[in-house]
Amino acid sequence: MRTDRLSPMKAAQLFVDAFFPQCSGALLAGSTVRGEETEKSDLDIVIFDQNRCSSYRESLIAYEWPVEVFVHSLESYRAFFKSDVERARPSLPRMVSEGKIISGWDVVMPIKAEADHVLNRGPENWSDDTTQMKRYFLTDTLEDFIGSDNRSETLCITYTLADQISEFVLRTNRRWVGSSKWVIRALKEYDPEFATRYSDAFDHFYTYGSKDRVVHLTDEVLEPFGGRLFDGFVLGEK
Incomplete structure (x- = not known):
C-alpha cells in the first residue's frame, strides 16, 4: 500500500474544499472507508449541492488519487435511489449509508437515514x-x-x-x-x-x-x- 500520498479522508477533504467549497454536504464512500483499500482504489466522493438542479458524475485525478465524484442536488439523488431499488442494485444508497461525512452534517445525516431505510427495506418481491x-x-x-x-x-x-x-x-x-x-x-x-x-x-x-x-x-x-x-x-x- 502506498504511503507517499495523503490519507483518503484528508485528500477527500482537500478535494471538496477546492472543487466544491459551496456545497451543502459531502461524504467519502467506497473501499477506502470499508477498510478494503488496494493500490488501485479510488476516492468515491458524493456531493450534495442545493444550488444544482440535476446530477452528474466525473472522474479525475487529484492529490495523487483517482477520484470518482457523484454530484447531486438535494432532490435528484432520490431518483437514483428509486432506480437502484427497481434494479435491485443499491449503488447510491450503499455509498451514502456507509460513507463518512466530510461536510454538512445537518444536510447529509437525514439523507443517510433515507439510504439506511432503503437498504433495510430491501428490493421488491418478484411476482x-x-x-x-x-x-x-x-x-x-x-x-x-x-x-x-x-x-x-x-x-x-x-x-x-x-x-x-x-x-x-x-x-x-x-x-x-x-x-x-x-x-x-x-x-x-x-x-x-x-x-x-x-x-x-x-x-x-x-x-x-x-x-x-x-x-x-x-x-x-x-x-x-x-x-x-x-x-x-x-x-x-x-
Missing part, C-alpha cells in the same frame, strides 16, 4: 410470473451449458449462468443483487456457506472442465421452485 420466467431462462442456460462441447462458447454460457444463479438466489430471497465483485459480496452477505459452494463450483469447472458441480448447484437452486422448467412454459398471450 410469481417473474419467478417462473427467471426459472425458465435459468433452465435454458443450464441446458446450453450441459450440451455445449465448444470450450469458447461454454465459457460465455458459464458467465451468463453464474449471473443468473446469483440473481435467482438473491431475488427469490428478497436480497440485493450485485455486478462484478459485488456478486460474490452480495452472496456472502446473504449466505456465506452458499457463496463458498457457488465460487467453488465455478472454480472447479474453470480449473478442471468438469460441469458436475455447477449443474448440481443450479438444480439445487431450482428445486424449491419445482426444478427445471421447459414443458408448458408460456411467455405472452397465446
Whole structure:
C-alpha cells in the first residue's frame, strides 16, 4: 500500500474544499472507508449541492488519487435511489449509508437515514410470473451449458449462468443483487456457506472442465421452485 500520498479522508477533504467549497454536504464512500483499500482504489466522493438542479458524475485525478465524484442536488439523488431499488442494485444508497461525512452534517445525516431505510427495506418481491420466467431462462442456460462441447462458447454460457444463479438466489430471497465483485459480496452477505459452494463450483469447472458441480448447484437452486422448467412454459398471450 502506498504511503507517499495523503490519507483518503484528508485528500477527500482537500478535494471538496477546492472543487466544491459551496456545497451543502459531502461524504467519502467506497473501499477506502470499508477498510478494503488496494493500490488501485479510488476516492468515491458524493456531493450534495442545493444550488444544482440535476446530477452528474466525473472522474479525475487529484492529490495523487483517482477520484470518482457523484454530484447531486438535494432532490435528484432520490431518483437514483428509486432506480437502484427497481434494479435491485443499491449503488447510491450503499455509498451514502456507509460513507463518512466530510461536510454538512445537518444536510447529509437525514439523507443517510433515507439510504439506511432503503437498504433495510430491501428490493421488491418478484411476482410469481417473474419467478417462473427467471426459472425458465435459468433452465435454458443450464441446458446450453450441459450440451455445449465448444470450450469458447461454454465459457460465455458459464458467465451468463453464474449471473443468473446469483440473481435467482438473491431475488427469490428478497436480497440485493450485485455486478462484478459485488456478486460474490452480495452472496456472502446473504449466505456465506452458499457463496463458498457457488465460487467453488465455478472454480472447479474453470480449473478442471468438469460441469458436475455447477449443474448440481443450479438444480439445487431450482428445486424449491419445482426444478427445471421447459414443458408448458408460456411467455405472452397465446
